[in-house]
Amino acid sequence: MTLTDKHIRYTGKFLFLAGFFLFNLTLFTGRYRITNDTLALSGLNEEMITVLINEIGPLPADDLSKPQIIKITGTAIRKANKLFRQENKSELVVYNVPETVFNISKSGMTGFPERKKELFSLLVFTLTIAGALMIFAGNTEYNKPGIRNNGIFVRPATGRGFAGYALAAYLLLFYTCLYFFPAWITEPVALTDPISMRITGQPAGRWFMYGFLYTVFILVLGIRFIIRYRNNRYQVWRTVSVIFFQTIFAFSIPQILAVLNQPYMDLKNIWPLDYSFFFSYRIGEYINAGTIGYFMIGWGIMLIIIAVPVLTYFFGKRWYCSWVCGCGGLAETAGDPFRHLSDKSLKAWKFERISIYSILVFASVMTAATIASLFLPGSRIFGMPANILQGIYGFLVGAVLAGVAGTVLYPVMGNRVWCRFFCPLAAYLGIVQRFRSRFRITTNGGQCISCGNCSAYCEMGIDVRAYAQKGQNIVRASCVGCGICSAVCPRGVLKLENGPVKERVKINPVLTGNLNDIV
């Protein structure tokens, strides 16, 4: 029997599903204990621990299930908090209860998979990654260079079928736990402990796990993207770039900084996407860190006031959104199978213009309040102190829109929901791109046959065809310059270009091929 693509593909599917099954299985197998030691390991101070033990009563001798430990510790912390408030010891109050419950649970993990963590971690990640790569290797659609989207609108996973909604529901559960109830996913976090231990010498937190998974997704599905679009060098280099910025800038450098005891910074994250950049705790960290901290503050501000306008002037917002950004990186790689699900309606365009600039205004007001409070402690905007605004923004924009909605909606509304409707940095970049940039997508004379591939695969919901039919250049604030419209055009009509600002908008030209001046 010879090894065919089909064998490779099916083996890959089997391995991937086995790994994915194990990953999910761990969620239901964890056992927990509470001891003085595990409480101490979870990073709580002694006074808190004493009160907690008091509230819990005699520490349970048996191992607890996940719901039990979450309930016991959660209740105890809330009671302790009440006590501290009554005694006016607000400095002892635990503000982030879910995080604390997570920490106590994680340091008290026992049994399976905790004891076989190394093996399980290796199994889960090897099986899923190797399985995924084998699925790509055995995909006959990738045998020849050239983009094939056969069946993408009708397959259940990519055509808003059952599989698509199931994926969205799974992601919704995962992200809700990750952001709001992390104690429910201690085991997946524990699976990344072996990796975290090797890099930083510390056990993994939830954000390490998320960062690791995020990077693996961009890397593995980036490989898929490169195979799929390998006939197009723009696509290949752009994907190499997002993989590079994710693995080095977003993932590795912050870990190195942590090992060196330096403050956290993702050097490619720019305010207002990095909305907490001016928060007092971060500015405090940077100032305390000395020279490197001052460099970080300077670098962050330079990105906002120099890099964004200058690079966007020369290249359009694509230099960031589809070459550097992590959100864009995930959207372009993991989100690639869903790009055609973006809403092309005029209504969506109108909604986008209101929503995205509202968030930019919100981010600006919140940040203005933050900066004001750095210099004038206790100052208020709209009757609210900065920390309240920060809390609202962090919950609504940082967690719900950017974290949960952005990715959960991939199989439902396409891969750029966050970038298109909500990202305040995209709004800022978009204003520069619309009014002061050399970037445009040019159309090629009279060659457009109105097939509509460009509009179908535009992840930002731009009706590219409407421009191509009229021979007009595409100059739109939302265009992230992914170049897919040009890649899927069967007649060579679209080209992303940088050129003189003056010539970039063309209104109703006569299409090449008609000698009459009909305008």
Next chain:
Amino acid sequence: MTKHVVIIGNGISGITAAGSRPNKFGWPGQDMKGVHGMYSKQDLDMLEERTSFIKHGVVVGGGLIGIELAEMLLSRKINVTFLVREESFWNRILPSEESEMINRIIRSHNIDLRLNTELGEIIGNNDGEVTSVITKDDEKIECQFVGLTVGVSPNIEFLTGSGIETDRGVLVNNFLETNAPDVYAIGDCVQHKTPPTGRRNLEQVWYTGRIMGETVAETIAGTRIQYRPGNWFNSAKFFDLEYQTYGIVNAVPGDDEDTLFFKDKKKGYALRLNFLKHNRQLKGVNSLGLRLRHDVIDRWITENVTVDAVLNNLNMALFDPELYSRPNLQNL
């Protein structure tokens, strides 16, 4: 088939844009179930339905629609036999080098390409459904679908007895006017009495329909203008290979013409420049796998630039996406 009547301004104008229909040349069995042209949305719907249960399809006719239909069948994992009357794909239009490149691409996708092969008859079962075809060389090919893609003819039957002059199509003058006052014809159904220079009298291609529409719209809005298409151009995509053509490139160059053909085997692209022998003026361009700027090539042809100037300034005409390597003509 669609007929549109538009009423504008003071007068009443009629426009026939009745389109065309796939040719059928009287083959036995040509109207059986499972035998289709590829023209309308209805054809597409029927194809989608039929491809859900069939194993093998036969495509008849070696042109642009034939190869597209073959590709569509492949996308549904259906084996295809492709019958082409000529000795090489589309070689009445394409010079032999280009045609040979496409032959190879068709075969590389596991399509059973039969050159020099004509359809004899279509055989069906008792329910009138196609079961096989027999070629003129008496070879039988089992199939459950036959695609007839041997060109189109104007839809003119509905005009019989209307007094509007027809021949193979609706006859029009240079203003796209029929013999009846205020009645115009545009698109696939048109036959020009005196076609514009360098153009054929029946020219069923997507953009001439658009230009005719623009022309008549201008006329009935008050400025009577002639139909004036510029230099010929067209494009297609053969599987993953894009094709563009500008100006006049005949399958065999005329006696007064010479040709330069560049091909990069490794990268799979090709470029042909046809020019007049005596003054080296550019007449036409074929490109495969290279995107060219319509405006620039069109201007070069209109301005009669020499082929040498074209080669020296080719970068101005390239429209490939950014980061593509420029074609190195020395190595072609």
